[in-house]
Amino acid sequence: MQTRLFPRTGxxxxxxxxxxxxxxxxxxxxxxxxxxxxxxxxxxxxxxLFDTADAYGLEPGSSERLLGRALRGRRxxxxxxxxxxxxxxxxxxxxAYTHPLQILAxxxxxxxxxxxDCIDLYQCHIGVMDDASVFLExxxxxxxxxxxxxxxxxxxxxxxxxxxxxxxxLAAVQLDYSLLNRAPERDLLPWCHGRxxxxxxxxxxAQGLLSGRFTRDSVFTDSVREKWNTGTGRExxxxxxxxxxxxxxxxxxxxxxxxxxxxxxAQEAVTCLIPGARKPAQIEQLASLCGKAFPxxxxxxxxxxxxxxxx
Numbered sequence: 262m263q264t265r266l267f268p269r270t271g272x273x274x275x276x277x278x279x280x281x282x283x284x285x286x287x288x289x290x291x292x293x294x295x296x297x298x299x300x301x302x303x304x305x306x307x308x309x310l311f312d313t314a315d316a317y318g319l320e321p322g323s324s325e326r327l328l329g330r331a332l333r334g335r336r337x338x339x340x341x342x343x344x345x346x347x348x349x350x351x352x353x354x355x356x357a358y359t360h361p362l363q364i365l366a367x368x369x370x371x372x373x374x375x376x377x378d379c380i381d382l383y384q385c386h387i388g389v390m391d392d393a394s395v396f397l398e399x400x401x402x403x404x405x406x407x408x409x410x411x412x413x414x415x416x417x418x419x420x421x422x423x424x425x426x427x428x429x430x431l432a433a434v435q436l437d438y439s440l441l442n443r444a445p446e447r448d449l450l451p452w453c454h455g456r457x458x459x460x461x462x463x464x465x466x467a468q469g470l471l472s473g474r475f476t477r478d479s480v481f482t483d484s485v486r487e488k489w490n491t492g493t494g495r496e497x498x499x500x501x502x503x504x505x506x507x508x509x510x511x512x513x514x515x516x517x518x519x520x521x522x523x524x525x526x527a528q529e530a531v532t533c534l535i536p537g538a539r540k541p542a543q544i545e546q547l548a549s550l551c552g553k554a555f556p557x558x559x560x561x562x563x564x565x566x567x568x569x570x571x572x
Contacts, residue, residue: 262307262552265532268457269432270411272340272381276526277551278310279303279544280463280535284327285318288469289483291539293327300331302541304339306548312435312461312535314344314386315371319484321349322374329376336377342433342461343371344415346386346396351484358387364399368408382433384413385425393424413461419448426456433459433532440508440521441467441501446528446568454530462525465534470505471521477502507565511558519550524557 264273282288284296300311311332317324325343332339345367348356356363371380383403385396400412413433414425425431434453438445442464453460466472468486477499481487489498505517512520525531534551538544 264309267340267433267459267532269430269459273309274340274533275307275309276531276533277308277548278312278461278533278535279308280537281311281313281324281328282317283537283539284313285320285324287317287319287484288486288537288539293330295540296327297331299538299541299544300328301335303538303544303548304332304335306544308544308548309338310340310342310461310533310535312342312344312463313375314347314384315367315374316344316347316350316386321352322370325371325374329374333376340381341375341377342382342384342413342435343375343380344384344386344435345371358395361395361399361402364396365402368399368403372408379407380409382411382413383409384415384433384435386415388414388416388421389418390421390424393421393427397425397427413459415463417445417449419452422449422452422458426458429456431458433461435461435463435535437464438462438525438531439465439467440471440524440562440566441504443566443568450528450530459532460530462531462534465525465536466518466521467501470501471508471517473505473509473517475502475505504566508562511561511565513555516550518546519553519555520557522547522550523554524562526551527557 262276265276267274311328313324313328315322315325345364346358348367403409411432414422415435416422417436422434436445436449481489488494509517525534536547
């Protein structure tokens with residue numbers, strides 16, 4: 262795969278990155294040894310961007326800790342992206358983030374876990390915010406201290422992105438975008454592209470739905486997707502599976518995952534995909550599928566899930 266420019270920074274990245282949320286066990290059991298081997302295999306395959314967060318893991322911080330161990334001695338040419346803003350939220354004890362010092366302290370903790378002296382991309386993990394000044398002050402201080410190189414934001418909200426870009430220094434927006442969620446095509450993707458802001462695409466396989474591995478009878482045991490087992494969550498899941506089945510019929514060779522990845526890579530505003538992987542074989546498959554290109558059945562895709570629609 263040809264590298265892509267990371268605007269506003271001068272970096273270039275492989276368009277396939279690795280999302281490290283799953284390394285901490287929230288998508289199902291994974292041993293430390295296998296998590297580390299997965300990251301190492303990704304580096305061997307040419308992956309250059311790794312995305313994590315201080316909140317990721319059944320034990321907060323465990324994803325950062327594993328990534329730091331895996332990248333020890335292999336940091337050259339690697340872009341490490343992590344996030345701040347959700348520490349202990351899933352455990353019911355979120356920080357308020359009312360002062361820049363709280364963010365500076367979180368950054369020091371992330372640096373320690375990641376075993377590095379500088380985070381390349383430090384992202385706010387709070388997606389909707391009326392006032393970004395506390396985070397912006399902290400980010401500017403951290404850049405001046407040499408602890409981070411650039412800052413970004415994980416969001417679906419253009420208004421919040423505008424607040425973080427008030428001085429034209431927002432380097433990246435991380436957003437949820439897939440064949441099952443085309444809503445960003447309406448506003449956020451064009452907004453980023455028009456301003457030269459990089460995009461990191463989380464959920465490119467819609468939490469695994471676009472892998473083709475799940476059926477109408479699937480039951481989920483992990484802490485992230487268990488909401489799909491009952492009630493309105495189950496209704497949402499069945500609606501998505503209906504579209505997944507119809508999309509699979511369009512996929513060249515029946516490979517739904519390839520279609521899902523190639524659809525995103527064909528979008529001009531996309532900088533880097535960050536699908537998750539918990540096993541070396543998974544990142545190997547993703548790298549292979551991202552390296553293939555084929556004509557997209559655009560009309561068929563639009564008929565199943567129209568542009569700018571989320572399900």
